[in-house]
Amino acid sequence: MADADRIPGFATLSIHAGAKPDPTTGARATPIYQTTSFVFDDVEHAASLFGLQAFGNIYTRIGNPTCAVLEERVAALEGGTAGLAVASGHAAQVIVMHALMMPGDEFVASKKLYGGSINQFNHSYKNFGWNVVWADPDDISTFEKAITPKTKCIFIESIANPGGIVTDIEAIGNIARKAGVPLIVDNTLATPYLCKPIDYGADVVVHSLTKFLGGHGNSIGGLIVDAGSFNWSRDKKYPMLCEPRPEYSGMVLHETFGNFAFAIACRVLGLRDLGPALSPFNAFLILTGIETLPLRMQRHCDNALAVAEWLSKRPEIAWVSYPGLPGNKYNTLAAKYAPKGAGAVFTFGLKGGYDAGVKLVSNVKLFSHLANIGDTRSLIIHPASTTHKQLSDAQKVQAGAGPDVVRLSIGLEDKEDIIADLEEALTA
C-alpha cells in the first residue's frame, strides 16, 4: 500500500510507461502491430468506436497499439495527459496548428527555430491562411508586442536548433497565459530528460522523434503531448475544441474528453483527415530508443561539453556557441532549464571562413557529413554550403548560418575519438 502512491522516476518511465505486457499474447516487448485495421468485437462495438464512445482500435491512420505505447510513453516522460504520434516532427506541428488556427488567424513564433520550421511557417502555412508573426527570444517583450486579437498560440523551441540557444520558457509562458493563448514548445533538442517544458507553462509539447528520442538515426517520427492545462472553452477562440463538431454528430470535444481533449482533437480531426500517420515499425524502433534515453542523453551532453571546451581553446576557432560553457550568453538559462546538460547540438565559427568549413566537413572521418541531429553517431554540417546554400550572405548570417559556421551533433562515441577526428580534420 505504501508503494501505491509512489511516482516512478524518469528511467523507470522511459522503459515501462505505456508498455504493459500484450493483453492477448503476453509478449513482454511491445509487439509491432503491422496491420492496417482491427476487427470489431461486434456491430455495436464498431458503432461505439466510430462514435468515439469506446476506446479502441479501428484503422492505423487513426491509431495503432504500437504507436499508442509510444504516445503514452512520451506523454508520461513529459508529464502530460496524452500523446499523439505522427509521421514526422513537421507533421506534429501542422496537426497542432490545424487544431488551433482558422484562415486569417495569427500565431507568434520565436525566430530562433529549426530552419525547416521557419520555412514551414513562412511559406507552407500561407496556403492555409495561417500567419506567423516573428518574435525575438533575446528580447522577451517582442512576444508581448506581437500579440493581437487574432493570435491563437505562441510557438518556441526549448533549446533551439542549430545555435545552442536556450529559450526563457517560463517568461514566454507568462505572456501566453496573459494573452489567453496556449504555449507550444518544440522540445526536440532537449528531450524531457533535460527539460520538461510543461513544468514551466507549456500547454502543448511537440517533438521530432527523429532526433534524440529515437536516437539511432533510423526512423522519422513526430509526437504531440497535451499538457492538459489549457481551458479551451473559456472563449469561442478554439472551435475545434469548444463547439459541436459536425464530424461527430455534434459532439463537443473539450466537454467530452476534459484535460486530454487537445490530443483527441489532433487525432480525430487532424490526423484522421490530414493523414500523416506513423508506421508501427518506426514506433517500435523509436520506443526501443527511448528505453535508454536517460543514459544516452547524459552521455551526449557530457561528450558535447568536452568537445565544446576543447574547441573553444583551439586557434582555428573564432567562437563556440554552446550554452553549457561558462560565459556563454545562454549559460544562466541553461542552468535553469537544462541543469543536467545543455544538449548535444551546437555551432562554432571557423576563422578560415567558408573554405575552412568546406575543408573541415570534407576531412572528417568519424563525423558523418549529413543533415540530421540526435544520432548515436557524431554528425557535422556546414550550413552555408548545404542547407542554407540558396540564401544570400546576409540572410545566412541572420539565420545563424554564416559562411564560417559549422554545426555539430555530438554522438555517443568515446570523446577522445571525437576530439581526435576534429583535430586531425582541422590541421590536415
Next chain:
Amino acid sequence: MNHDSYPDSYIRGILNTVKTVAMVGFSPKENRPSYFAFKYLLERGYRVIPVNPGQAGKEVLGQKIYAKLSDIPDPIDMVDVFRGSEHVLPIVQEALTLQPKPQVIWMQLTVRNDEAARLAEEAGMKVVMNRCPKIEYGRLSTEISWIGVNSRTLSSKRAQMYGKGVQRMSLGPKEETKDKN
C-alpha cells in the same frame, strides 16, 4: 479526502465495489457526455439508472428513466452527477434520505461542490469530484492507453479482457496494477 488528486486505489476501489449507478442529469442525446458514460458503464456490466425529470417514464438502451432519485425503487450504490456545480447540494441532500444510503457521490468532469462533498463525507459516503467514471474505468483497465492517454499506471502484468471480445478490458484484480498516484 483531498479532492485535488485521488489515489488510483481510491478510484479503483469505488469502481470495483459499486454495481448500481444512478445518473442524475442524464441526457438521452447520443452526442452528450452523459450518454457516452451511460452506454460505456452499461457495457462494463454496471446497472445504470438514468434520472431526468423531463424524460421520466421513457426508456434508453433498455433502462427506464426516473424523474428523481427518490423515485427509483431499487437500492443505489453510487450517484453520478451530470449537473452544474451549483445544483449538486440538493441532489446530495436527496441522496442522504434514501434507504439504504448510496455509498458514493461522484461528480462529473468540471463539477465540484465542496459543501455538498463535506455533507456526503460526514454521512460516511465516498466522494469523487471533477472526474468521469468512464475515463477512470478506461484508464485503470488500460483501455484508454489505446488512444494515447497517459494512464499514469505501470504494470508487468497483462491487462484482463472484459467479456468475449478482444478490445474491451476489465479492471482486473486489485493488485494487478501498480498505481502511480
